Amino acid sequence: MWSYKIISRQVSSPDVFEEIKLRSFSYEQIVLASENFKEEIGRGGSGRVYKGCINGGKEIAVKKLIKIVEEGESEFRNEMKIIGRIHHKNLVDLVGFCSEGSNRLLVYEFMRNGSLGNLLFRAEQRLSWSERRRIALEIMEGLHYLHDECETRIIHCDIKPHNILMDESWKAKISDFGLSKLLKTDQTRTYTVLRGTRGYTAPELHSRNNRITVKADVYSFGVMLLEIVCCRKNVDESLRDDEIVLIDWAHQCYEAGELQNLVSDQEDVNIEEFENLVKIGLWCVECELNLRPTMKQVIWMMEGIVPPHQNMLTHPTSTNQEKST
CATH class of the missing domain: 3.30.200.20 (Phosphorylase Kinase; domain 1)
Incomplete structure (x- = not known):
């Protein structure tokens, strides 16, 4: 015993x-x-x-x-x-x-059903649109709790599909807090050496001072959300040149009013929901951290409580310098 x-x-x-x-x-x-x-x-x-x-x-x-x-x-x-x-x-x-x-x-x-990364990128059968949308919302709620509802606010620092695990009921749970940073209630930022995973790290973390706020997690979530929505990796060099970097490709489609081009030919999705989530993802990866939403705002947009931000997507982030995930 x-x-x-x-x-x-x-x-x-x-x-x-x-x-x-x-x-x-x-x-x-x-x-x-x-x-x-x-x-x-x-x-x-x-x-x-x-x-x-x-x-x-x-x-x-x-x-x-x-x-x-x-x-x-x-x-x-x-x-x-x-x-x-x-x-x-x-x-x-x-x-x-x-x-x-x-x-x-x-x-x-023990999380019986492995990581979201394996489900998105290695599974023989693609997750349905409704499943991917549910998983995205569950991750949003977990991050909102970390950022806004904990007694001590927490920055995860390494949000990515392989750090999202699935339990026996296929519920998504955020894992691996080994790189996390804690904020006291009167703090909005902390400082750290560059951490996280290439392709998911916010651009401000590459500066000399390495200022880090909860908006760094928002950026990483935005990258991952686009991967969840489009069911592909952020960088895929097997695709055409203009489609290799997902963030850049999604922004091009947004500017052209052609977000439907991001939908796989074989997939049946709710196009209104699909476009809304792509817009949320692009808002989250704004280069300027002050332009990114909070996770609470992300949830409100996801649930249709508020419409997409009118001034969003003014400073899209290119990840061409980070073609390794």
């Missing part, structure tokens, strides 16, 4: 664990649960993810940080501080952790 303790106040490191209630696993328990890290189900810059099982059958995902000591410890503490205090239907739940010796591991709920 599994045993665990509740971390509540001033246990191990007060600045990390205070008022966070999570399971504390021993390294031996994690090894047994994952059968000595037998089945790798994912990997990223900060660690590898393995499938495991606890409590007589409950499936889990174990993230084993692989960066040595300093960076690994920083990533670990960051995830602990953030995910341990937030709960939302469209965010992956953190079940517990292991901090034993040099081992730093995080235990998450």
